[in-house]
Amino acid sequence: MSLRLGMVAGEVSGDLLAGLLLEGMRKRWPDLSAWGIGGPVMGANGFRADWPSERLAVRGYIEVLRHYRGIVRIRKELKDRLLMADRPDLFIGVDAPDFNLDLEADLRQGGLRTVHFVCPSIWAWRAGRIEKIRRAADHVLCLFPFEPELLAQHGIPATYVGHPLASVIPRQPDRSAARRALGLPERGEVLAVLPGSRASEVQYLVDVFLEAAYRVRIKRPGLRIVIPAVPALQGRIREAVARAGMWDAVKVVAGRSHEVLAACDVTLIASGTATLEAALYKRPMVIGYRMNLLSWQIMKRQALQPWVGLPNILLREMAVPELLQNDCTPQLLARAVMGWLDAPAKITALQARFAGLHEQLAIDTAALATDAIERVLQA
Numbered sequence: 180m181s182l183r184l185g186m187v188a189g190e191v192s193g194d195l196l197a198g199l200l201l202e203g204m205r206k207r208w209p210d211l212s213a214w215g216i217g218g219p220v221m222g223a224n225g226f227r228a229d230w231p232s233e234r235l236a237v238r239g240y241i242e243v244l245r246h247y248r249g250i251v252r253i254r255k256e257l258k259d260r261l262l263m264a265d266r267p268d269l270f271i272g273v274d275a276p277d278f279n280l281d282l283e284a285d286l287r288q289g290g291l292r293t294v295h296f297v298c299p300s301i302w303a304w305r306a307g308r309i310e311k312i313r314r315a316a317d318h319v320l321c322l323f324p325f326e327p328e329l330l331a332q333h334g335i336p337a338t339y340v341g342h343p344l345a346s347v348i349p350r351q352p353d354r355s356a357a358r359r360a361l362g363l364p365e366r367g368e369v370l371a372v373l374p375g376s377r378a379s380e381v382q383y384l385v386d387v388f389l390e391a392a393y394r395v396r397i398k399r400p401g402l403r404i405v406i407p408a409v410p411a412l413q414g415r416i417r418e419a420v421a422r423a424g425m426w427d428a429v430k431v432v433a434g435r436s437h438e439v440l441a442a443c444d445v446t447l448i449a450s451g452t453a454t455l456e457a458a459l460y461k462r463p464m465v466i467g468y469r470m471n472l473l474s475w476q477i478m479k480r481q482a483l484q485p486w487v488g489l490p491n492i493l494l495r496e497m498a499v500p501e502l503l504q505n506d507c508t509p510q511l512l513a514r515a516v517m518g519w520l521d522a523p524a525k526i527t528a529l530q531a532r533f534a535g536l537h538e539q540l541a542i543d544t545a546a547l548a549t550d551a552i553e554r555v556l557q558a
Contacts, residue, residue, distance in 0.1 A: 182204070191409055203548065203549050215229065296320040298321045343545065371462070387509055392516075395517060403428070440460040466500065
């Protein structure tokens, strides 16, 4: 049986999730064809990207407003193609809820079946989005075990499929091999700095993170600092390193975030999917985040729980520090990083908790998601 898919993944993490899903689905449907909006991982799995995923990689109310016209134009053109010129058997929206949910609602109204992969964070903030999900999705594929029950309370069919990253990332990362691959010394402390995968995140975070890393290095002169830069933002990050006068201390690599997380002792990291990756690599972290002040005020008012970072949300406690907006300063970030480097016993305890989380999330995501998608197609 051949299968034609329309798909949208709106950023680096979505591209990775969609690529893993495509790889698994192709085992069930070898003649599968898929097109829409995506990135290089999807492309490596036979996906035709008519627009690159970076076009949707915008976070924050004010930042979205600046790109609003272009994003709306893309969505309208894509909707018209999906409903008329190039109609698929199914549409799968991967994350990017601000873009995908409206698109899915229009497609569903036009008679096209829709699946949304990654439950929007209604359990963290914007609970009002539940009605939009109900209108948009025939089925939701959930990464976390508590989400299907929450959606079922609102009459939304959903399946827990685990987090595919938990099956990709090894239970016991090889720090030595990662350091060799990156050209880092076997011994000595390594700080991974991940200032985000969106231009707006890098704009607000990279200088603050670099100054924090500089402060840590003053106390730890042998510290190596590595930044895995999204290729499209590599130039901007290199400019920030030059501004900070830190070329002798900082190694910037294109992509390779998993190798960097495997190689490091601790990471200073932007809130987002990367924090879950760091937890799966069993690395202690300090989560930092800043955004446009108006966007922050709006989001803060809609918060439903005290945590922002995925590791803390899943563990239901402040297991790793979160320094947000006004608290996201070089001084506080550096102090929190030093808090890990100075406490090896604390790191060992955290790694045991992260190992338990890894076991919970590591199920056959591709197979379970494919089963759920097949049920939608048969319905």
